[in-house]
Amino acid sequence: MELSTFFQQLTNALSLGSLYALIAIGYTMVYGILRLINFAHGDVFMLGAYFAFYAVTALAMPWWIAFVVALGLTAAFGMGLERVAYRPLRDSPKISVMISAIGASFLIENVGIVLFGGRPKSFPSIPLFDTVVHFGSVSMLSVSLFIPVITAVVLAVLLWIVHGTKTGLAMRAVSTDLDAARLMAIDVNKTISLTFGIGSLLAGVGGIMWTMKYPQLNPLMGVMPGLKCFIAAVIGGIGNIQGAVLGGFLLGIIEIMIVAFLPELTGYRDAFAFVLLIIVLLVKPAGLLGKNQTVKV
Amino acid sequence: MKRNTVLTIAGLLVFVTAVGLADAVLGRFTVRILNLSAIYIILALSLNLLNGFTGLFSLGHAGFMAVGAYVSALLTMSPTQKEMNFFLEPIVPILAKIQLPFPIALIIAGLCAALAAVLIGVPALRLRDDYLAIATLGFAEIIRVIITNIQSVSNGAQGLKAIPKFSTTWVVWICAAIAVVFMLALVRSSYGRTMKAVRDDEIAAEAMGIDVFKVKSTSFVISSFMAGIGGALLGHLITTIDPKMFTLMLTFNILLIVVLGGNGSITGSVLGAIIVTVLMEALRFLDMPMNLLFFKTNGLPGLRMVIFSILLMIVVLYRQRGLMGNKEFSWDGVLGIFRRNKSAGNGGRP
Numbered sequence: 001m002e003l004s005t006f007f008q009q010l011t012n013a014l015s016l017g018s019l020y021a022l023i024a025i026g027y028t029m030v031y032g033i034l035r036l037i038n039f040a041h042g043d044v045f046m047l048g049a050y051f052a053f054y055a056v057t058a059l060a061m062p063w064w065i066a067f068v069v070a071l072g073l074t075a076a077f078g079m080g081l082e083r084v085a086y087r088p089l090r091d092s093p094k095i096s097v098m099i100s101a102i103g104a105s106f107l108i109e110n111v112g113i114v115l116f117g118g119r120p121k122s123f124p125s126i127p128l129f130d131t132v133v134h135f136g137s138v139s140m141l142s143v144s145l146f147i148p149v150i151t152a153v154v155l156a157v158l159l160w161i162v163h164g165t166k167t168g169l170a171m172r173a174v175s176t177d178l179d180a181a182r183l184m185a186i187d188v189n190k191t192i193s194l195t196f197g198i199g200s201l202l203a204g205v206g207g208i209m210w211t212m213k214y215p216q217l218n219p220l221m222g223v224m225p226g227l228k229c230f231i232a233a234v235i236g237g238i239g240n241i242q243g244a245v246l247g248g249f250l251l252g253i254i255e256i257m258i259v260a261f262l263p264e265l266t267g268y269r270d271a272f273a274f275v276l277l278i279i280v281l282l283v284k285p286a287g288l289l290g291k292n293q294t295v296k297v
Numbered sequence: 298m299k300r301n302t303v304l305t306i307a308g309l310l311v312f313v314t315a316v317g318l319a320d321a322v323l324g325r326f327t328v329r330i331l332n333l334s335a336i337y338i339i340l341a342l343s344l345n346l347l348n349g350f351t352g353l354f355s356l357g358h359a360g361f362m363a364v365g366a367y368v369s370a371l372l373t374m375s376p377t378q379k380e381m382n383f384f385l386e387p388i389v390p391i392l393a394k395i396q397l398p399f400p401i402a403l404i405i406a407g408l409c410a411a412l413a414a415v416l417i418g419v420p421a422l423r424l425r426d427d428y429l430a431i432a433t434l435g436f437a438e439i440i441r442v443i444i445t446n447i448q449s450v451s452n453g454a455q456g457l458k459a460i461p462k463f464s465t466t467w468v469v470w471i472c473a474a475i476a477v478v479f480m481l482a483l484v485r486s487s488y489g490r491t492m493k494a495v496r497d498d499e500i501a502a503e504a505m506g507i508d509v510f511k512v513k514s515t516s517f518v519i520s521s522f523m524a525g526i527g528g529a530l531l532g533h534l535i536t537t538i539d540p541k542m543f544t545l546m547l548t549f550n551i552l553l554i555v556v557l558g559g560n561g562s563i564t565g566s567v568l569g570a571i572i573v574t575v576l577m578e579a580l581r582f583l584d585m586p587m588n589l590l591f592f593k594t595n596g597l598p599g600l601r602m603v604i605f606s607i608l609l610m611i612v613v614l615y616r617q618r619g620l621m622g623n624k625e626f627s628w629d630g631v632l633g634i635f636r637r638n639k640s641a642g643n644g645g646r647p
Contacts, residue, residue, distance in 0.1 A: 037427045088614050094426050095354050099556055100613045106549055107606035113599035223545075227438075230431060271442040274435030281432060282420050 004137040009260040015144040015213060017252025018151035022206035023229035024236070024244035025158065026199030032175040032239035033195050035094075039101040040081060041203055042226015043108035046219060048074040048204030049211045050116055053123055063126050071204045078200025079193050087189070105226075112219030123215040130212075143212040154205060155245065158198070162241065171195055175239065224270060231277040237290025246288060251276065301628045316470045328466060329534070334574035335469040336530045339476045341554040341566040343523030348552075349561030349623070350484055351516040352496030354430045356548050357417070358524050360437030361410040363444060363543035365525025366532035367451055369406035370460045372397045373533075378459050385455065386448045399463040403529050410525020411518045413440070418517045422510060434545065445540040456539025457532075464534035472530060476523060480563050483519075492516055496561075553609050558620050565621035572620075573605075580604060 023045055030038045051073045055066035085104040089097045129143035162168035170191045173181040182188050210225070211217055232251045236243025251273055259266050280287065319328050340358070347353045371379075371392055379388050387393075397405070421432045444451045451457075483489050491512050494502040503509050532538045550573070558569025583600040612619060624630075 035427075037431065085610065085614075092617065095348070095352075095560070096613055096617050098354060098427060098430065099552065100610065102549060102552070103606055103609040103613055106546075107603065107610060110599045110602040110606055114603055118599065227431075227434070231435070234428070234431070267446040268442055271439045274439050277435055278420060278432060281424060281428060285424070285428075 005260075007135075007138045008140065009256055011138075011140050011144050013253040013256035014249070015147040015252075016256055017249035018148045019206050019210055019213075019248075020225070020229050020232050020252045021245040021248030022151055022154065022202050022209070023225060024232040024248040025155075025241055026203045027230045027233040028236070028238055028241060028244040029171075029195050029199045031233065033171065033178075033192055034086065034090075034097075036086065036097055037101060037230060038086075038196075038199075039098070039226070040085070040105040040108055041199070042222035042224075042229070043105050043112070044074060044078050044081070044200045044222070045203040045207040045210070045225060046112065046217075046222030047077055047108065048200075048207030049123075049217050049221065050112070050219075051204070052208045052211065053121060053217055056124055067208055070208060071201055074204030074207070075197040075201040078196045078203070081200075082193055082196040087192075109219055109223070116217075116219050118219065120216045120218040123211045123217060125215075126212070141213070143209070147209050147213065150205065150209065154202065158202070158241065161198070167191070167194065228273045231273045234277060234287055235280045237287030240287070240289050243287055243289035304628045312470075312474070316466055319466050330574060330578045332464060332466055332469045332534060333531075334571045335473040336464070336527055336534060337551070337554060337570035337574050338473040338567050339523055339530070340527040340551045341558065341570045342476050342480050342563065343520045343527065344548075344551050345555045345558075345561065345563070345566045346480065346483075346492075346516055346520045346523070348555055349559075350489065350496060351492045351513060352499075353422070353513060353517065354426060355433040355517070355520075356430045356545065356552075357433030357437040358551055359543040359545065359547040360433075360440035361413060361521040361524035362528025362531065362547065363437075363440055363538075363540070364413050365406040365410045365528035366538050366543075367444060367457070368409045368525070369399075369402045369529030370457050370532045370538060371395075371450075372402035372405060373399055373461050373463065374457070374459070375461075382455075382457055382459070383449070383452050385453070388452075389449050392450065399461070399533075403526060406529040407522040407525040410528070411522040414518045414521030415514070418514045422513045422517060434548075437543070437545075437548070441540050441543055444543075451540075454540060456537060456542075458537045460532050460536045460538065462533060462536050464530045469530055469534070472526065477563060477567060484563070488512075488515070553605060556609060556619055557612055559618055559622050559624070561623035562619070562621040562625060564624070564626040565619055568620055577601065577605070 023041065026041050026044075027038060030036060030041070048070055051070035052066055055061045055069050056063055059066070061069065081104060085100050086097065089100055129141070129146060131142045132139050133142050133145065160168075162171060170181070170186045171194070173184065173186055174188055174191045174195075178188060181191075206225075207222075210221075228251060229248065232247035233244045234247070235250060236245070236247030238244075254276065255269060255272055258272060259269055284290075319331065323331070340362070344355070344358055347355050372395060374382070375396055376394055379393060382388075417433070417436045421429060421436065424432050445454050447453070484492070491502070491507050494505065494507060495509055495512050499509055502512075528543075554569040554573045555566055557573060558565030558567070580601045583604065
């Protein structure tokens with residue numbers, strides 16, 4: 001392979017990895033706090049993209065206002081979802097909560113199909129993201145450069161929130177021990193709600209960036225990225241934000257590079273993540289950066 | 298003879314007559330829906346065995362169904378039909394000539410699904426709860442991706458068409474009846490009890506000397522065998538299969554039946570399967586153009602699934618036990634209801 005093709009693939013891998021990382025963080029934060037796979041997270045990602053789409057097309061907003069509005073809506077939706085589908089089941093058996101999550105996911109997808117139509121829509125072109133940039137013989141869409149940068153900024157803000165503010169302290173407390181945190185006068189419900197809000201916001205950023213890079217929207221677009229990003233979170237060590245980022249990048253790079261180097265495996269692309277997941281779960285069940293926990297009887 | 302035995306025999310006679318007369322009396326469309334619900338009974342029971350009786354949350358059912366459906370279809374199609382199907386790439390020579398009688402193919406289909414379950418269960422069953430769910434989901438997805446890609450065996454994304462229509466009313470309902478009887482016997486046996494023990498408290502079960510891993514894998518393999526049979530029957534009923542059929546959506550439908558009927562209730566799964574399948578068809582009008590009093594919708598495909606998703610959410614949020622909870626049908630129970638009503642009718646006196 002030529003060096004220029006390699007760099008081309010590397011930028012693709014990095015931007016895909018960044019997108020995976022952004023979505024994986026949402027999974028990991030929710031799992032860290034509630035020990036729950038938020039199956040609907042991929043659909044929140046899809047909604048983020050659609051909100052932006054309708055704000056730009058139907059409401060004719062300038063794109064940057066549209067994006068802010070879409071992100072706000074996505075975060076609010078995530079908080080609402082927690083209120084309706086997860087909060088009533090907080091003391092229920094795990095299987096019930098998981099079924100509720102799956103139900104919520106299918107509900108959002110099907111409402112999406114009814115409201116948005118099953119036919120794919122294409123996002124109108126935004127010049128800032130759509131220009132082709134040349135570096136020597138490597139040419140790429142500008143959005144592929146924006147994505148890693150935006151991800152880095154978002155990540156820095158997130159780490160500051162989690163490790164540098166009182167709210168973040170509350171989040172970490174709730175994720176360590178929910179009941180003890182309540183006894184320490186932490187508003188558990190508010191903290192959980194906020195966690196969902198932040199996670200959904202990141203999914204929204206991911207969704208909008210995703211449609212900038214792959215400008216096709218359909219109501220089921222969140223299913224595969226959702227599953228893969230959950231896998232990324234597990235690979236990195238679920239409950240651990242740095243782990244989710246690592247897992248996301250790892251998955252993005254592996255996916256692009258295997259297809260680039262072994263084109264005959266292209267058809268199996270969607271299976272890589274699952275194979276990787278199973279290997280990691282068998283070798284290091286707590287994930288790459290996770291801590292092994294012994295269960296006391 | 299005891300009263301309950303008489304009632305059971307009477308019930309069986311009614312069942313046999315109903316199945317025997319169904320083709321003659323009911324329209325083709327109705328019969329097809331009823332047969333579909335028989336297949337869903339088998340599938341729901343097999344998922345319930347895992348989910349309700351062993352406490353293993355698996356989302357891999359569609360994968361095992363796919364294995365069963367493809368194996369049975371490939372073993373029963375005639376060489377000419379195969380040639381017509383495989384126009385992009387010829388079928389592998391071993392499969393091209395082979396054609397087995399339907400019952401043997403059906404059993405082999407189940408065994409292949411069970412074999413897949415053995416291979417998958419060994420690594421996956423070491424995981425718990427949500428990890429198990431996501432790993433089984435992953436395996437199902439891998440199976441689907443493989444089927445899509447092995448063009449010369451499965452005909453890839455084109456799928457298989459003109460599968461012989463062996464799933465007649467008798468076949469599917471006898472299979473469903475066998476499944477029900479088998480499950481009843483299983484959950485009452487000592488095997489069934491160990492499964493429930495593992496479900497209720499894994500650590501306690503282990504302390505009592507139960508080989509937890511063995512119980513889990515037995516349950517997983519049996520369940521997959523049934524799923525394979527169900528998938529094969531489904532293929533022979535609708536006569537076309539393709540990899541897109543066997544997504545998480547299919548597993549979700551079965552899960553809906555199990556949860557709606559009651560996790561851990563055989564009666565619940567049977568009732569749930571019939572109710573959900575019939576409702577799925579009955580609500581088909583929702584996807585069609587409608588003319589309501591004030592506004593006109595021009596066909597909203599997907600509205601039906603919205604209703605079902607909402608139904609599932611309501612059941613999970615407000616009535617977690619589902620229709621039956623973990624109770625089973627019994628003649629005493631049914632007669633008890635009538636008696637209670639009667640005694641209520643005459644002022645509560647017995």
